[in-house]
Amino acid sequence: MNAPPPDTLLDVRDLRVTYGRRRGGFRAVDGVSLSVAPEETLGLVGESGSGKTTVARCVAGLIRPDAGTVAFEGRPLGPAGRRPAELQRAVQMVFQDPRSSLNPRMTVAAVIGEAWRTHPSTAPDGDRTEALHRLLDDVGLDPSTAQRRAGDLSGGQCQRVSIARALAVSPRLLVCDEAVSALDVSVQAQILRLLDDLRRERKLALLFISHDLGVVHQIADRVAVMRRGELVEQGAAADVMGAPRHEYTRALLDAALDLDDGTPRDKDTPA
Ligand SMILES: Nc1ncnc2c1ncn2[C@@H]1O[C@H](COP(=O)(O)OP(=O)(O)O)[C@@H](O)[C@H]1O
Ligand SMILES: [Mg+2]
Known part of the structure; x- marks a missing residue:
């Protein structure tokens, strides 16, 4: 095992x-x-079912891997419930579908307030309303x-709220799993x-996780390509996109280019 850089x-x-136990189970990440x-920004890309969300779940501590480790600044990231607050x-x-990750009946103020309650060390000392308005402004939302x-919010506004909720607790790493995949192309570009x-x-x-190499291309410094639970290629975005080494990456790239050519885009690709 090599030491991390x-x-x-x-x-x-x-x-x-x-996943599962029948006939040895299904190896989603290998x-x-x-x-x-x-x-x-590391872009993690691969077709639907390649195991991207499973990697994200391990990083978030929502599932426990059979083998391997996840570490943050050299400290092991265990199950979410057992992480020290500071690592948590x-x-x-930030997930794909803001409508299922935000309680539709909660006000935006309550969503952010809950984040501050969960991590009191990050709650503002002074005027909370002012801090809230500043946070909303940072993600491009009006204080109102x-x-x-x-x-009652649009998909794009919801995703800005999800981002604000994440930022409220001063994270160091954002894991965005298909965070723009449910949005219209113009809104996608704004959120990116x-x-x-x-x-x-x-x-x-x-x-930054997406099935869409075209989207990943817009934001990633480096790109890692997953296929059937394995990484097939990893490198600087310019290298991977400019001269993909793996046939599969080339196919993803062709698919992304086809979409740019005006081929109808299927926004509902399951991910
Ligand atoms: N809870 C689960 N139980 C069984 N199989 C699962 C579960 N979650 C995901 N899978 C399977 O694992 C594979 C990888 O899924 P996932 O990590 O969601 O891929 P991606 O995010 O790249 O679309 C898929 O074949 C999926 O059907
Ligand atoms: Mg997924």
């Missing part, structure tokens, strides 16, 4: 996940190793959004730009 925030080593440096807030998730219910701005301003690292 010194400048590593997240380090995933030899990860293996099996020996995946990847790392994310501080303030870097350091790694925050604070009193609106999540269920927002994530990249926030990364720079707040010195965040991103593990």
Whole structure:
């Protein structure tokens, strides 16, 4: 087992996940190793079913791998419930479907308030309303959004709220799992730009997961390509996109280019 490079925030080593037990179960992730440096965006791409979300679940501590390790700044990231508060807030998730990850009846103010209650060390000392408005402004939402219910917001606004909720607890790493896949192309571009701005301003690292290499291309510094539970290729975005070494990456790239040519885009691709 190789040691992670010194400048590593997240380090995933030899990860293996099996679902179910019938006939030995289904190996969804098989020996995946990847790392994310501080303030870097790693794009994790692969077709639906390739195991991307399973990797994300391991990083979030929602499932336990059969084998392998997940570490943050050299400290093991165990199951979510057993993480020290500081590690728990350091790694925050943004999911694909904001409508299922936000309670539609809660106001935006309540969503953010809950995040601050969960991690009191990150709650503002002074005027909470002012801090809330600043946070909303940072994600491109009007302060008046604070009193609106999540269920009354558009998909793009919901995703901005999800991002605000993650940012509220001052994370170091955002894991975005298909975070723009349910959005219209124009809104996708806005959210991608927002994530990249926030990364720079707040010195965040991103593990950006998508089935769409075209989307990953817009934001990633490095790209890791997954196929059937394994990593087939990993490298600087310019290298992977400019001169893909693996046939599978080339196929993903062709698919992304076809979409740019005006072929109808299937936004509902299951992921
Ligand atoms: N809870 C589960 N039980 C059984 N199989 C699962 C479960 N979750 C995912 N899988 C299977 O594992 C594979 C990888 O799934 P997933 O990690 O969601 O892939 P991706 O996010 O790349 O679409 C798929 O074949 C999927 O059907
Ligand atoms: Mg997925």
